[in-house]
Amino acid sequence: xxxxxxxxxxFCLLAATRAGAxxxxxxxxxxxxxxxxxxxxxxxxxxxxxxTHAVGLESATSDDFExxxxxxxxxxxxxSHMMKQTGLQIKGGENVxxxxxxxxxxxxxxxRHLQADDTIILKLHFDNxxxxxxxxxxxxx
Amino acid sequence: MRTSGAKMWVRAGLFGVxxxxxxxxxxxxxxxxxxxxxxxxARSLAPPVRIPPFALMDQRGRTFNxxxxxxxxxxxxxxxxxxxxxxxxxxxxxxSLYKQFDRPPDNIRAPRFVFFSVDPFRDRPEELGEYxxxxxxxxxxxxxxxxxxxxxxxxxxxxxxxxxxQGVFIRDVLHKPAMxxxxxxxxxxxxxxxxRGELAATLQPPLATDDILAVFRKLRAYYGE
Numbered sequence: 348x349x350x351x352x353x354x355x356x357x358f359c360l361l362a363a364t365r366a367g368a369x370x371x372x373x374x375x376x377x378x379x380x381x382x383x384x385x386x387x388x389x390x391x392x393x394x395x396x397x398x399t400h401a402v403g404l405e406s407a408t409s410d411d412f413e414x415x416x417x418x419x420x421x422x423x424x425x426x427s428h429m430m431k432q433t434g435l436q437i438k439g440g441e442n443v444x445x446x447x448x449x450x451x452x453x454x455x456x457x458x459r460h461l462q463a464d465d466t467i468i469l470k471l472h473f474d475n476x477x478x479x480x481x482x483x484x485x486x487x488x
Numbered sequence: 489m490r491t492s493g494a495k496m497w498v499r500a501g502l503f504g505v506x507x508x509x510x511x512x513x514x515x516x517x518x519x520x521x522x523x524x525x526x527x528x529x530a531r532s533l534a535p536p537v538r539i540p541p542f543a544l545m546d547q548r549g550r551t552f553n554x555x556x557x558x559x560x561x562x563x564x565x566x567x568x569x570x571x572x573x574x575x576x577x578x579x580x581x582x583x584s585l586y587k588q589f590d591r592p593p594d595n596i597r598a599p600r601f602v603f604f605s606v607d608p609f610r611d612r613p614e615e616l617g618e619y620x621x622x623x624x625x626x627x628x629x630x631x632x633x634x635x636x637x638x639x640x641x642x643x644x645x646x647x648x649x650x651x652x653x654q655g656v657f658i659r660d661v662l663h664k665p666a667m668x669x670x671x672x673x674x675x676x677x678x679x680x681x682x683x684r685g686e687l688a689a690t691l692q693p694p695l696a697t698d699d700i701l702a703v704f705r706k707l708r709a710y711y712g713e
Contacts, residue, residue, distance in 0.1 A: 379576055379580075381576060381622070382618050382619050382621075382622035383618070384569070384615045384618045384619060385569060385570075385619065386569075386570055387570050387571070387572040388572055389572040389573045389576075418572075418573070420573045420574050422574070422676060422692070422693065425646075425675050425676065425677050425690070425692055426647065426673060426674065426675055426676065427574045427673065427674060427675075427676035427693075428651075428673045429571075429572075429573065429574075429651075429671050429673075430655065431653065431654075431655060447573060447574075447577040447694075448573065448574060448577055448693060448694055451572070451573050453572050453573075454572070455669065488580065
């Protein structure tokens with residue numbers, strides 16, 4: 348546990364330093380734990396754009412999933428839709444929160460079963476050329 | 489002849505007025521006061537909607553029909569296990585609520601909780617059981633024939649439809665869509681069903697356990713156990 352916490356800390360530091368040197372900062376990335384039979388999970392995080400111009404998240408990938416899509420849940424008059432997004436724009440100096448019931452990364456067809464406290468590397472590809480790897484923690488939340 | 493005809497009409501008219509006044513008085517005195525939910529996102533249905541006849545099954549293969557709803561309150565939602573965001577968000581909240589029911593706060597008899605799958609082509613009973621059981625051991629996962637599910641959901645005045653990965657709607661919910669990775673657009677509110685099997689109220693997400701409890705208490709006080 349201690350060892351894994353250390354690794355986690357290093358990953359977070361790595362992610363923060365890498366992003367800090369550039370324009371995008373990703374904080375609190377996490378994945379909701381699900382029962383083993385589940386074939387689709389969701390990842391959440393806050394993406395901050397520290398530059399003065401808009402930056403778009405174009406796509407995301409992970410070695411632990413066959414496919415990752417950018418999605419948004421929209422609820423209108425009681426009906427919930429999941430809308431696939433072609434990208435996610437973050438205005439200069441602003442944050443976008445990916446959170447339950449809103450924007451999320453839809454993680455499809457896991458290659459292994461994920462449990463609480465596991466760490467998953469997600470690679471985020473931005474339209475300013477930045478590729479950021481973040482360590483998302485699986486949480487029972 | 490004309491005079492007595494007119495008299496008859498006057499009498500009939502008076503009789504009509506008396507009946508109307510009595511009906512209005514009866515309505516006024518006998519009608520229960522409207523149920524004021526006073527919880528954001530909550531809607532009470534007056535009168536409650538009688539659930540149409542349906543026959544489905546739970547995760548253990550036991551019949552789940554109108555009789556299964558009798559005798560106790562039911563909280564329910566419709567969803568599907570491939571739903572990554574809104575369904576687990578609601579189920580997580582229900583799981584916290586049922587932890588409270590494990591040690592009842594004020595001797596409330598815990599309502600049953602039912603997750604009605606609207607994706608019978610991918611949610612087989614075993615997977616559904618594992619899915620709902622992950623959130624709470626007593627949660628029921630109910631599925632069955634596409635026609636039965638559709639009849640129940642539309643009979644409640646609710647709605648679901650399939651959607652391909654490009655976002656195009658697939659209106660036919662009685663047959664498995666051609667692709668594997670379709671999504672289901674569905675009603676996402678929480679349903680409150682009386683021990684007589686009537687839909688009495690709905691609550692829209694985002695759900696908070698306190699709001700669910702507040703609605704449940706009001707309904708129990710209004711309709712009885």
